[in-house]
Amino acid sequence: xxxxxxxxxxxxxxxxxxxxxxxxxxxxxxxxxxxxxxxxxxxxxxxxxxxxxxxxxxxxxxxxxxxxxxxxxxxxxxxxxxxxxxxxxxxxxxxxxxxxxxxxxxxxxxxxxxxxxxxxxxxxxxxxxxxxxxxxxxxxxxxxxxxxxxxxxxxxxxxxxxxxxxxxxxxxxxxxxxxxxxxxxxxxxxxxxxxxxxxxxxxxxxxxxxxxxxxxxxxxxxxxxxxxxxxxxxxxxxxxxxxxxxxxxxxxxxxxxxxxxxxxxxxxxxxxxxxxxxxxxxxxxxxxxxxxxxxxxxxxxxxxxxxxxxxxxxxxxxxx
Amino acid sequence: xxxxxxxxxxxxxxxxxxxxxxxxxxxxxxxxxxxxxxxxxxxxxxxxxxxxxxxxxxxxxxxxxxxxxxxxxxxxxxxxxxxxxxxxxxxxxxxxxxxxxxxxxxxxxxxxxxxxxxxxxxxxxxxxxxxxxxxxxxxxxxxxxxxxxxxxxxxxxxxxxxxxxxxxxxxxxxxxxxxxxxxxxxxxxxxxxxxxxxxxxxxxxxxxxxxxxxxxxxxxxxxxxxxxxxxxxxxxxxxxxxxxxxxxxxxxxxxxxxxxxxxxxxxxxxxxxxxxxxxxxxxxxxxxxxxxxxxxxxxxxxxxxxxxxxxxxxxxxxxx
Numbered sequence: 001x002x003x004x005x006x007x008x009x010x011x012x013x014x015x016x017x018x019x020x021x022x023x024x025x026x027x028x029x030x031x032x033x034x035x036x037x038x039x040x041x042x043x044x045x046x047x048x049x050x051x052x053x054x055x056x057x058x059x060x061x062x063x064x065x066x067x068x069x070x071x072x073x074x075x076x077x078x079x080x081x082x083x084x085x086x087x088x089x090x091x092x093x094x095x096x097x098x099x100x101x102x103x104x105x106x107x108x109x110x111x112x113x114x115x116x117x118x119x120x121x122x123x124x125x126x127x128x129x130x131x132x133x134x135x136x137x138x139x140x141x142x143x144x145x146x147x148x149x150x151x152x153x154x155x156x157x158x159x160x161x162x163x164x165x166x167x168x169x170x171x172x173x174x175x176x177x178x179x180x181x182x183x184x185x186x187x188x189x190x191x192x193x194x195x196x197x198x199x200x201x202x203x204x205x206x207x208x209x210x211x212x213x214x215x216x217x218x219x220x221x222x223x224x225x226x227x228x229x230x231x232x233x234x235x236x237x238x239x240x241x242x243x244x245x246x247x248x249x250x251x252x253x254x255x256x257x258x259x260x261x262x263x264x265x266x267x268x269x270x271x272x273x274x275x276x277x278x279x280x281x282x283x284x285x286x287x288x289x290x291x292x293x294x295x296x297x298x299x300x301x302x303x304x305x306x307x308x309x310x311x312x313x314x315x316x317x318x319x320x
Numbered sequence: 321x322x323x324x325x326x327x328x329x330x331x332x333x334x335x336x337x338x339x340x341x342x343x344x345x346x347x348x349x350x351x352x353x354x355x356x357x358x359x360x361x362x363x364x365x366x367x368x369x370x371x372x373x374x375x376x377x378x379x380x381x382x383x384x385x386x387x388x389x390x391x392x393x394x395x396x397x398x399x400x401x402x403x404x405x406x407x408x409x410x411x412x413x414x415x416x417x418x419x420x421x422x423x424x425x426x427x428x429x430x431x432x433x434x435x436x437x438x439x440x441x442x443x444x445x446x447x448x449x450x451x452x453x454x455x456x457x458x459x460x461x462x463x464x465x466x467x468x469x470x471x472x473x474x475x476x477x478x479x480x481x482x483x484x485x486x487x488x489x490x491x492x493x494x495x496x497x498x499x500x501x502x503x504x505x506x507x508x509x510x511x512x513x514x515x516x517x518x519x520x521x522x523x524x525x526x527x528x529x530x531x532x533x534x535x536x537x538x539x540x541x542x543x544x545x546x547x548x549x550x551x552x553x554x555x556x557x558x559x560x561x562x563x564x565x566x567x568x569x570x571x572x573x574x575x576x577x578x579x580x581x582x583x584x585x586x587x588x589x590x591x592x593x594x595x596x597x598x599x600x601x602x603x604x605x606x607x608x609x610x611x612x613x614x615x616x617x618x619x620x621x622x623x624x625x626x627x628x629x630x631x632x633x634x635x636x637x638x639x640x
Binding site (some may be wrong): 087095149237244251258259260261265269270 | 414564
């Protein structure tokens with residue numbers, strides 16, 4: 001089968017053996033989405049070699065331990081725990097020390113014709129959620145997962161820093177909770193997309209000085225080193241900064257401000273899939289307008305180039 | 321009256337006018353304690369000029385709006401809010417943007433014969449708490465204030481990084497909550513003091529590698545840039561790091577680890593005085609053994625030098 005693979009510094013579509021279900025489920029991938037993390041991995045992040053990709057929708061081809069799943073449209077939670085440790089037995093393998101992560105760590109990913117995942121990771125897609133929408137479940141779960149960690153009430157003053165895919169998904173999913181949101185970015189065109197739905201105000205990054213210390217919760221989703229220092233400028237004393245984006249390097253930070261103003265910083269990576277699917281199934285949020293382009297899996301390399309272009313949000317691969 | 325004052329780079333005991341109560345209370349200072357923040361201010365931190373010092377016990381000399389306080393032994397909350405903003409009217413002036421802070425920001429401090437503070441900042445000292453113990457109420461409130469921000473249960477695995485005054489007060493006050501604590505430091509003699517009471521294990525900083533990712537809560541109270549990176553090594557995924565100490569400079573940090581392991585960082589400065597006084601009044605914790613030396617206020621400059629010596633914990637000034 002075809003698969004988009006990273007090997008050292010090389011990125012290429014290769015022909016490899018179709019994986020074997022073993023004790024897991026074998027899923028035929030219909031569509032996969034290119035994420036910034038894929039671009040980072042291709043640049044060396046996480047030292048991963050193998051098939052990349054972790055946003056997908058597919059059809060279950062084999063599921064020896066759960067035959068009723070065969071033929072169903074599914075999305076899949078990307079962390080596969082060891083199944084035995086304290087965290088796994090508590091039902092949260094997302095932080096299992098021995099976990100593999102689809103297309104990121106120790107497990108081939110979704111930019112391929114087939115993938116395998118434990119049956120427990122799969123979640124059925126309702127009929128009224130399209131394949132394109134379903135590809136967004138993973139990043140949407142990551143965005144909406146913020147609400148699992150930080151209370152967002154109607155009156156909470158929320159700012160999102162970053163007008164990329166992740167920032168826009170944070171804005172759209174959190175605007176189902178907070179009455180008013182502010183999104184801060186560098187790109188007028190992306191800010192226009194971010195403010196298309198809900199009660200959202202856009203502010204260009206250069207114009208934020210008047211907003212100093214005025215938000216209860218600031219989401220850092222810009223993926224840039226300077227994003228955190230902007231977040232620190234914007235958050236109220238005793239407020240919360242949610243760190244969503246990972247990046248290379250070790251940025252500097254004003255730790256004294258964090259102490260003096262008793263700010264809380266919450267690292268946030270994954271979220272639960274079910275609430276994200278529900279947002280899509282209920283029509284609470286729109287995602288299809290974030291797709292700029294679709295490529296066949298065979299054109300995975302030009303698709304990755306396209307995804308890295310300025311102004312591009314989501315690029316989708318048609319895998320089978 | 322005499323007062324220990326910082327002016328630019330100069331530290332000296334000066335003769336200045338006794339302050340006037342005005343709408344506040346005038347307090348005759350009996351004892352004051354030298355804090356690391358005083359040493360930092362003398363080195364330029366917070367750009368403060370005036371009388372330093374914020375840990376004290378005194379006797380109320382005048383209190384025009386609350387005459388029943390006159391003659392009472394008191395300690396005093398160091399933040400004086402504007403009284404009008406949202407935070408002040410909610411009863412928490414600790415983060416009022418226009419606050420003054422005793423001996424730190426916009427208000428002469430406690431290393432003096434007299435000080436003034438708003439009546440509402442004062443809290444009476446029970447008869448069974450000695451003057452020396454009462455001087456520890458402010459730093460003890462800061463240490464025990466952690467429990468206002470982070471749940472410390474009997475089963476919570478807690479590590480404290482730092483074997484100085486603040487670290488030891490964190491260890492002693494939190495050992496009234498958690499069944500077991502670990503304190504990590506560089507000084508065998510200070511670690512011995514830290515482990516004198518309660519179920520506390522000492523580990524030398526060089527020997528922490530076997531403790532990686534094993535604590536629910538890590539308190540960073542070392543005051544050193546490297547303390548945070550040690551905290552990040554020690555905390556479990558989804559655990560909490562409490563930042564207690566302020567320091568100059570902008571340290572680097574591994575923000576990606578914070579995101580991937582969904583760690584929460586809680587900046588923590590001040591705590592409520594009443595629970596700290598209660599710990600002392602109930603005999604729950606011992607502090608007198610942390611005093612290395614007492615000086616008269618006139619010898620404030622050598623007292624500050626003594627407080628800066630390696631191995632010295634608390635130095636007390638006899639002010640009147």
